[in-house]
Amino acid sequence: MKKVTLKDIAASAGVSTALVSNYLNHHPSARMSDQTREKIDRALKELNYHGSDIARSLRTGRSHIIGYFTGNLRNEVTQNEMLEIYNAAEEENYRVIVEFATDLNHPVEKIRAFQARGYDALIVSGNFDQEITEQIAELPVPTVILNTNSSASLPGKMLRYDYRIAVREAIDYLKGQGHTGIYYQTRYFEPDDQRYLEFAESVSEKNIWCLPYRNVSPEEWKAFMQEHPDCTAMLHLNDFLAMKTLQNCMANGMTVPEDFSVVGFDNIHAAEYATPGLSTISRPLSEAAELAVNAVLAELEKKPYELPEVLPCQFIRRNSVK
Numbered sequence: 001m002k003k004v005t006l007k008d009i010a011a012s013a014g015v016s017t018a019l020v021s022n023y024l025n026h027h028p029s030a031r032m033s034d035q036t037r038e039k040i041d042r043a044l045k046e047l048n049y050h051g052s053d054i055a056r057s058l059r060t061g062r063s064h065i066i067g068y069f070t071g072n073l074r075n076e077v078t079q080n081e082m083l084e085i086y087n088a089a090e091e092e093n094y095r096v097i098v099e100f101a102t103d104l105n106h107p108v109e110k111i112r113a114f115q116a117r118g119y120d121a122l123i124v125s126g127n128f129d130q131e132i133t134e135q136i137a138e139l140p141v142p143t144v145i146l147n148t149n150s151s152a153s154l155p156g157k158m159l160r161y162d163y164r165i166a167v168r169e170a171i172d173y174l175k176g177q178g179h180t181g182i183y184y185q186t187r188y189f190e191p192d193d194q195r196y197l198e199f200a201e202s203v204s205e206k207n208i209w210c211l212p213y214r215n216v217s218p219e220e221w222k223a224f225m226q227e228h229p230d231c232t233a234m235l236h237l238n239d240f241l242a243m244k245t246l247q248n249c250m251a252n253g254m255t256v257p258e259d260f261s262v263v264g265f266d267n268i269h270a271a272e273y274a275t276p277g278l279s280t281i282s283r284p285l286s287e288a289a290e291l292a293v294n295a296v297l298a299e300l301e302k303k304p305y306e307l308p309e310v311l312p313c314q315f316i317r318r319n320s321v322k
Helices: 006-011 017-024 032-046 053-059 076-091 109-116 129-135 163-176 194-203 218-227 239-251 269-271 285-300
Strands: 065-070 095-100 119-126 143-147 158-162 182-186 208-209 235-238 261-263 281-284 310-312 314-318
Touching: 006 017, 006 032, 006 065, 032 194, 065 076, 065 109, 076 095, 076 119, 076 285, 076 314, 095 119, 109 129, 119 285, 129 143, 143 285, 158 163, 158 208, 158 285, 163 314, 182 194, 182 239, 194 208, 194 285, 218 239, 235 239, 235 314, 239 261, 239 314, 285 310
Parallel strands: 065 095, 065 119, 119 143, 143 158, 158 310, 182 208, 182 235, 235 261
Antiparallel strands: 281 314
16 A cells, blocks of 8 residues: 655645645644644545644644543543543644553652653542642652642642532522431542532531442331431432432332432433433533643644633432432
8 A cells, every 4th residue: 555645745745735734743833724624634535634643743742642641430420421522632732641650659759750741641530638639749750630629729730620619509599498407328438529518518417428439228218217307319429329329219208209309419421311300410521621631732833822710510400300
């Protein structure tokens, strides 16, 4: 098969070889109309052109790769965040390499080792306190931290998902519907967890039911309801716990939402298809990914870019609340 050259691409697109070169190398001076870009894109596809990443990195000093680091890829929400980052990077002709570490006792050391592989920029996702956040931000490449820790703040380098606004919205909705016995079910107590903090402030810490890392059986659910006859609504750490509550309500002859209201957290794909459809809280993953990718690439090109520090989550009301 004949090797495709810049001249071939330029001839097919009806533009100069200089324009094609600037386009392929993401050169800062590559100012061209959308119509010209479309012509070059079409020519690349028609000629089945695949450039050499190694050759391009030698010419430009860049890998055109963004590293994405997280501590938990088993979580569907993190998987979706990763895919959104991949899509946002692809729009800018960048690839994404993923690294995850289940043991985050020394996260900065692991992230430094990951960064040393030569990526142009990093997006780091997790629950990091202020000290760790500041250490990550000192890495020698453009870096954005997608954080869920309410105690950390680092304008320009960190974007935090704000759970509290959506949790408060869900609680206010339930109160507006006449619920006075609102509870929160979790698997752990973390002093910086936004769900815990907002619930304790808006309702009461006494109404938090913690069962460390196990599901609630129908018998346990029945005993809990007998001990707390005032309970008519429950928020949950995640959607899986909430869907288990839907099952326990059914097993104990309770109808949702007529007898009991249920709210999850994460808006996993299955939430919409639960019976009834599960009300939940969703993170703005697509918006966060686009902001993070644009921020690291702007820093790479030494262009000004304003990164919002907080992105509010959204309460999604379906048929599990009344």
